[in-house]
Amino acid sequence: MQKNKILIVGAGIGGLTTALRLAKRGYEVTILEKNEQAGGRLNQIKKDGFTFDTGPSFFSMSYEFKEFADDCGISLPFEYVELDPLYTVNFKDSGKTFFLYKDIKKLATQFADIEPQFEQKMMRYLKKCEQVYNDTVNLVIKQNFDSLQAYLITLARVNPIHLPLLFRNFWQQIERYFESEEARQIISLVSFFLGRTPFDTSAIYTLLSHVEFTHDGYYNVKGGMYQVVSGIVSELEKAGVTIVYHTEIKDYETKGLYLASLIDQNGKKWQSDIYVINADAALFRGRVFNREKYSEPQLQKKDWTMGYLTFYIGIDQKLPEVNHHNYFLGGNFKEYADNVLRNPGVLEKPYYYVNVLSKHNADCAPEGCETLFFVCPVPNLIYKPDWHDKDEVVNSIIDDFSQRIGTEIQPHIISRTIYTPIEWEKRFNLYKGSGLGLSHSMTQIGAFRPSNFDEQFDNVFYVGASTAPGAGIPMAVISSKLVTERVEKFRNK
Numbered sequence: 001m002q003k004n005k006i007l008i009v010g011a012g013i014g015g016l017t018t019a020l021r022l023a024k025r026g027y028e029v030t031i032l033e034k035n036e037q038a039g040g041r042l043n044q045i046k047k048d049g050f051t052f053d054t055g056p057s058f059f060s061m062s063y064e065f066k067e068f069a070d071d072c073g074i075s076l077p078f079e080y081v082e083l084d085p086l087y088t089v090n091f092k093d094s095g096k097t098f099f100l101y102k103d104i105k106k107l108a109t110q111f112a113d114i115e116p117q118f119e120q121k122m123m124r125y126l127k128k129c130e131q132v133y134n135d136t137v138n139l140v141i142k143q144n145f146d147s148l149q150a151y152l153i154t155l156a157r158v159n160p161i162h163l164p165l166l167f168r169n170f171w172q173q174i175e176r177y178f179e180s181e182e183a184r185q186i187i188s189l190v191s192f193f194l195g196r197t198p199f200d201t202s203a204i205y206t207l208l209s210h211v212e213f214t215h216d217g218y219y220n221v222k223g224g225m226y227q228v229v230s231g232i233v234s235e236l237e238k239a240g241v242t243i244v245y246h247t248e249i250k251d252y253e254t255k256g257l258y259l260a261s262l263i264d265q266n267g268k269k270w271q272s273d274i275y276v277i278n279a280d281a282a283l284f285r286g287r288v289f290n291r292e293k294y295s296e297p298q299l300q301k302k303d304w305t306m307g308y309l310t311f312y313i314g315i316d317q318k319l320p321e322v323n324h325h326n327y328f329l330g331g332n333f334k335e336y337a338d339n340v341l342r343n344p345g346v347l348e349k350p351y352y353y354v355n356v357l358s359k360h361n362a363d364c365a366p367e368g369c370e371t372l373f374f375v376c377p378v379p380n381l382i383y384k385p386d387w388h389d390k391d392e393v394v395n396s397i398i399d400d401f402s403q404r405i406g407t408e409i410q411p412h413i414i415s416r417t418i419y420t421p422i423e424w425e426k427r428f429n430l431y432k433g434s435g436l437g438l439s440h441s442m443t444q445i446g447a448f449r450p451s452n453f454d455e456q457f458d459n460v461f462y463v464g465a466s467t468a469p470g471a472g473i474p475m476a477v478i479s480s481k482l483v484t485e486r487v488e489k490f491r492n493k
């Protein structure tokens with residue numbers, strides 16, 4: 001059999017980075033994408049003169065992009081800027097805003113009156129996080145596992161000093177280091193970046209505090225996050241990769257142990273030697289390959305991340321008092337975290353993130369205007385299927401935001417677009433609108449996550465958030481490296 005033609009289903013960051021790695025290795029690559037433009041969740045809306053990033057607002061582990069560029073023999077086709085402060089956190093009750101500086105001394109001054117010896121506590125906490133990171137990242141996260149047994153043997157090699165973390169959640173680990181509610185809430189916020197809360201995220205993930213504060217931090221992209229996609233797409237064009245838009249894969253045909261073709265919404269058959277699926281690895285197995293293990297009842301039993309209510313607001317004035325990346329927290333953190341995943345709750349949502357893209361990217365808004373992107377964690381569609389109240393929820397957040405920054409923005413809104421979990425589900429085939437795909441519970445990571453090779457077809461592989469290693473932009477880039485290894489191994493067999 002020929003092993004040179006590759007078909008990739010999905011032009012998300014996982015699909016795009018895989019396409020370039022494989023094209024540079026001499027494969028003939030075509031990408032099929034259901035939407036009208038590339039990027040998947042890392043996307044862009046252009047409307048009323050404003051430019052909005054739709055999902056990610058910054059990324060970590062910049063060295064993964066450097067590795068990707070080196071592997072492909074290119075210079076990175078976008079520029080990124082280190083964030084310091086990483087972001088701000090505002091508390092509703094006290095009105096106080098904290099700036100998350102990477103310099104721990106500078107950070108500590110803000111906690112002087114609420115958390116004695118913050119600096120020493122933070123250094124001690126971060127040292128532990130660094131140990132966890134160093135002892136797991138290369139061994140467990142950046143590896144392909146051929147079997148559950150191989151994965152378990154590797155886990156047994158992780159320094160046993162970290163074993164107690166398996167029996168604690170993120171919040172319990174934080175409680176061991178900090179006493180004040182503010183410090184605990186601020187430092188555990190990163191667990192929300194995994195699409196869950198500090199109360200149901202394993203303490204192992206405190207390694208993310210090392211990633212954000214001491215290891216490599218967070219980065220903005222000049223011109224907006226979508227420049228990552230535009231840059232990679234232009235490299236793909238140079239490398240001869242074709243992207244076919246408006247093409248959604250719905251069905252398939254087999255030939256013995258191999259997948260023979262994929263069939264799109266119009267019945268057109270797409271044949272290839274090798275197939276890489278960037279659509280959700282669990283959902284595609286269930287809904288396209290009809291696998292029993294991923295049938296609807298089985299999918300529903302899995303642990304999915306929360307949904308996101310995102311909205312994109314253009315206003316006809318500047319907001320000098322608001323920073324680029326801002327978190328706004330209410331006064332009932334524990335109760336909120338307990339309810340956010342499952343309980344649709346009240347309309348009022350005093351926990352959200354606001355990104356002012358035009359702050360450092362003037363081209364993203366008309367002169368004198370500001371581009372605002374709000375993200376509010378909400379239950380996914382399993383728990384809140386009905387979004388008829390979306391305008392009321394959005395208005396309540398805009399009112400809360402206006403009150404907290406001291407400027408009424410409703411009368412200044414000249415562009416408004418809302419994505420509830422319904423739009424996220426429809427647009428990107430995300431199961432029940434779950435923003436980050438499968439959650440990172442211990443039974444859904446490593447070899448327990450849907451694997452990046454197919455159980456049945458020897459010529460089918462997977463890349464992206466719901467296969468190994470997990471969600472987030474750097475993980476998608478690592479995932480593309482891991483799947484490329486799989487494809488190369490298959491070619492050389």
Ligand SMILES: Cc1cc2nc3c(=O)[nH]c(=O)nc-3n(C[C@H](O)[C@H](O)[C@H](O)COP(=O)(O)OP(=O)(O)OC[C@H]3O[C@@H](n4cnc5c(N)ncnc54)[C@H](O)[C@@H]3O)c2cc1C
Binds near residue numbers: 009059429465
């Ligand atoms: C609101 C929000 C905020 C986020 N913020 C951050 C952040 O700040 N930093 C960060 O690192 N990460 C962030 N993330 C996570 C990050 O966006 C994702 O983990 C990452 O973009 C996933 O990339 P992917 O390639 O795995 O999948 P996707 O981006 O989902 O790409 C899959 C592609 O496949 C296409 N597709 C699906 N099914 C089919 C089919 N049957 N046929 C053809 N095409 C199909 C989809 O349309 C899509 O284009 C955020 C996510 C969300 C939702």
